[in-house]
Amino acid sequence: MNRILACLARNQLLISLTVLALALLFPLVFPSQYSIRMATLCGMYIVLALSLNLITGYTGQVSLGHAAFFGIGAYTAAILATRFGLNFLFTFIAAAIVAGLAAFLLGLPTLKLKGHYLAMVTLGFCEIVRLVEMNWMGLTRGPLGILNIPPPSLWGFTIDAPIEYYYFIVALVVLTIKLVQNIVDSRVGKGLIAISEDEIAAEAMGINILRYKVMVFVISAALAGFAGAFYAQYMSYIDPTSFGTDQSISIFIMIIFGGLASIPGTIIGVIVLTLLPEVLRGLMDFRLIIYGLILIAMMLVKPEGLLGNINFTRIKKAADGKKAGELK
């Protein structure tokens, strides 16, 4: 087992490229609209889950309100696109900025809260945002939702066909992975992980905890806002029911299921949990019971998640170290 992991760790680049190639070839192998659609949604959830992983997985701050930022992004993009016909550069960036700003305003006073208090605050925030979306008829059309959101277009080129959306989200996923990976691998990332391990010790190491938490919360929310913009323009219809606490919780489940603080884990977790209900569709009414049982079983067998506790970078270093030792 360990040897397999070491082997995997050593060939990270090769594996990443293979996965990417597979992703690019996917629509050619499974050309049905349905499979492309599922794959596109998977991609979107990967972006969402990776962004939540930044704050919850790496920094250890449980947020049960991620759907709020997803929703803020979606509404920002939808409103700008439908009312002002702005192109997607604007809608996407505005979505990220507005979501990030909301995270800043929420995070600054509340990120000093610990554990479940923060979980509750974020959950409550998600509920408040949803109610605003539901009640501010003039801006959001309330429960009626926003219809006919135009597809993303730029300089005359419009992303319209399912396959174009698919490649668009693949690009977003790659960017997100790179972003998260780079942050985590840096000094800043180490600081975040230190915070999740022991706040007092982290502070004693000179880390400005609140600043770091707010910063990563904002990045995480901005990414979610980005995903929201994609969602709005891809679905062409949004309403407040897509951004409730149940959505927040399902994103949360995805990252735990895949393994906290693990990028490949998150990706696999999202894919498994998105496809599972589809695979179980044949079981009809029983499928959600089965789904629940699978969650329970998974936590019994691998409570740390699919790839939790497996740090490929560390394994690689250890393996390299050993090899160097053998040479000596």
Added chain:
Amino acid sequence: MKPLLGIERVTQRFGGLVAVSNVSFQIFENEIIGVIGPNGAGKTTLFNIITGIYKPTEGKVMYDEGNIAGFRPHEITQSGLARTFQNIRLFQNMTVLENVLVGMHTRTKANLFDAVFRTGRLKKEQLEATQKAEYYLRLVDLYEHRHSAAKNLPYGSQRKLEIARAMASEPRLLLLDEPAAGMNEQETAELMEFIGKLKALGYTILLIEHDMKLVMNICERIIVFDHGCLIAQGEPEVIKKEPKVIEAYLGKEA
């Protein structure tokens, strides 16, 4: 000569309990000072005040001429103080090496921008930081274990890792809270030697310890606490014979 650290009339209350009571003393550059006193005398509390974990109820903590009382811990670390904890507080799931790298936080500069775009500056800095971290780990004899998770180290090694991590922030003043706890006499002897080396490297050290052999051998000056009060201060030979200290702390035969 100007003191590096000046504690001025510091008092710390917890509800009705006075954990530190109107304490004043000074520490000069490149000294090794020991803090001793019975359990619950207020030694760790003093460390917590100096490092910003508590804001003292009264009094000043002068460091480099400025009053740092009430500053946040990260600001204090930034300005050149570092500590270890009596109840070990490592980043348990991070590797030994990563623990030290986090310790270097204040001495590295790469920001979010560098991180996201993996700038040259970041890569260069990362390389240097790793080399430095490995240097510290060699100092405390943990280089071999650099890739194992901190939590898997035995107790004594964890203490050493804490010291290495504290050193990584390149402090001028190092505060060690019972560094020898959990070490046997042989290991304690090694630790003494190591602390001596630190002095040679120019560090100033304030340490709490109940191991009298260590304290009496390496400290140039000793400060004695009892019930939150500073009851004596001076060179080891003097302190050893001080009746107040013998009664409150050392016991007759020591």
Added chain:
Amino acid sequence: MFIQQLVNGLTIGSTYALVAIGFTLIFGVLELINFAHGSFYMVGAYFTLMLMLAMGGNFVLAFIISLALTGALGAMMDHFALRRIRERRATKDAALISTIGIATVIDHSVLEFFGSETKSFPAVLNLGKITVGNTIISYMQILIFAVAVILMGLLTFILYKTRIGKAMRAVSQNMDAAKLMGINVNFVISFTFLVASVLAAIAGTMVGMYYQAIEVTMGFAIGMKSFAAAVLGGISVLPGAMLGGLIIGVVEALGASISSGYRDAIAFAVLIIVLVFKPSGLLGKKHNNKV
């Protein structure tokens, strides 16, 4: 009118408190957000109703059997789904996901067996109401309030004065040390789940009687509110759960009378504001962990 809204709020609040107490108990002992608590609340109400219908309207017997069944279900949940996670020293998140899984299984099983439509709950206790000026208070409201207070008192007594209560509190803080005291950790935790589930079933039945209707989704919304209540009062402090529940209820009722659309938003906003100024809740003790 204001007084009436206050009464309304206190009643809603008592139902939150009733649920929050059980929630807080699990939280206090395991530091676990039990997402399945709302499901136990719902299933308790279903058991009571279905048993009563099956037994020709014998409410008391149905109620007692329902409590036993729900309690057993709670203990089983711990035994089969949570114990192993605990023994493997996994994070709290894993247990939390497990409770979400359990909630899903329970909710959808009930849906499968009884359908999703709202079930009418016969008015078993026809207690009547009193009218004071313009304000109407039903005896059922008073009963719910009283039960909440009594259960809170009882539980506080158990936690602080009995042997098993002390064991519960010890388990919450350090399982290994608790074992070293000779405490059978698994038993204590399963027992805690049993008690919490019984509390949930009492709450579900009472609320079902009050609204004369129950439905599968009744657990989710109240689950969230009672979580909010528990946090507002200061998690793991029982009187806090009670106080938090009442405050959320009153704020919600008063808020609803100002803007019904934003009724929950107002309650959650109050919660967030309180936490900003009092990070460990209203009655929560600030624990400055000594370093």
Added chain:
Amino acid sequence: GCGPASEANNGQAGSDKGKSYKLAFFGPLSGDAMQYGVAIKNAVELEIRKVNDAGGINGVPVELKVFDDKNDPKESVNIANKIVSDPEILVAIGSFTSSCSLAAAPVFQKNQVPLFSPTASHPDFPFAGDYMFTLAMTQKLESKKFAEFVIEQFGPKKVATIYQNTDYGVTANDIFVNRIKELGGTVTGSEQFISGQTKDYSPLISNIKAQQPDIFYVIGSYSEAAQIIQQAKALDLKAQYIGNGQLIREDFLKLAGANGEGLVVMSSIPVFLSSALEHQKLSANTEAFVNDFKKAYQVEADGFSAMGYDSASLIVDAIQKAGADKKGIRDALAQTKNYAGVSGNLSFMDTREVERSLINYRVKDGTFIPYVRE
């Protein structure tokens, strides 16, 4: 629960390989509106079974694909995409609520697939595009007629409303309230609630009570309305309670119990509850439908299922005329005039919606009886 919501492929169609007319149905088959959705689905299946038993359309069997949208608009968008990605599906029937139908509409419109909702009554629905049809009288007409009925029966009194915060509820309330005002009535206040969020309506009812209205109009599903009425009675809100067609179900009477007594229900859809039938005469084809339905499913048909049945019949007719041609089917459907459906006489207006007349009821002794002025 209810029988399996299988992807029905009825009759011996399977033998005729690949050759069938494919239709899709989507609606709430689980979740809070499941009762309505299942009834409609059953009626649609009933009609298709009948057609297939009679040899299909010109010898070609009809095949129905069934989807459950759980009354969740985003789910219905998903389903819509799934449906349009199958080029063989000619027409979609769905969904039950306006919210779901509205959300799905653009997908169908863009792909030029007719979407036929048996029940969506939001005035915007037909305007989502010329491939949209609804068999409901939209709120623009229905709620207006409700208001006119109220003023006519009870005079220009003080009216208060409570409504569900959905596409349907918001518009139904707006139009009703405006019309009341136009007609000289006073509206003392409107309270809204969010479905599924809470069961406690007492704060809203207390507000309304303070306004001392003469008439209290409840817009919500049957289970919500039952709760609201029960709590209003408990708080001694003395007024004439009124509701609309959604409430006409046995389950409502069960949930509301004695509190339902005296309630007036305004409806644009027919009612087949046996209690109500005693006082009503049905046309021959309606009676046949009611009997067939009862035989097939052992439950009584309701107005919504009648509308589902009519939807299927109209589509079958259109396919007969146009064959497997979506545009042709659309055009044929749009031509529908004076069709004697089981839910009434149906003619599509230019906007592909229908006009219906009101049939009103009063709850008396635990049953619905046709409304007569007292």
Added chain:
Amino acid sequence: MAFLNIENLTVNYGNIKALKGIDIEVEKNEIVTLIGSNGAGKTTTMNTIAGLKRSSGGRIMFDGEDITQMGTPQIVKKGLTLSPEGRQVFPKLSVFENIELGAYTRSKKERDEMLEVVYDLFPKLKERRSQSAGTLSGGEQQMLAVGRALMCKPKLLMLDEPSLGLAPLIVKEIFDLIVRINKLGTTILLVEQNARMALAISQRGYVLETGKIILKADADYLLNSEEVKNAYLGGV
């Protein structure tokens, strides 16, 4: 057979072999000390005997019974208790509640009896009885941990570094105490970094090195052995 008899005990942490087959015997009424450097496996041994950690091979007999597979609470009820490394107090409970829990398996009367003894021994604990344990100083917590272990009047008491973090005066008191309770009939298994003092009060000692027992002898012998002196007693 000895009172506590460990045969060929092996324990792993994943791939790490922490104990590689050790044998230890403790006779009734003995004080036995386990010494060894950092990471030798002393704590692992203690935790495994107490049932906190599962062994992967070997057998542990206590008072004539096989306790290898028993759970900790059962073992504690049999009269074997451990004051663990790192104190492990219940931080949010008061000092009094912590002590009281020590006597969880005992009757109220026995509890009250022992309470006197413990308070007598550590007056500081009495003085701080309503303070929450988490805010005690390190040494105070250590006293609490030892006091709490005493509360259940064990037949065999295992102490993992009881003197850790204690002031010299208190260290002496602790060792005096160990002798005293031993005289009253409690068997003691001790792990100590302060090997000199520990061996001075022990009858026998074991030296553990990287998961193996490398030496087993009378305490006097160990105290005077050059090898032991150099490795563990700071060479003096």
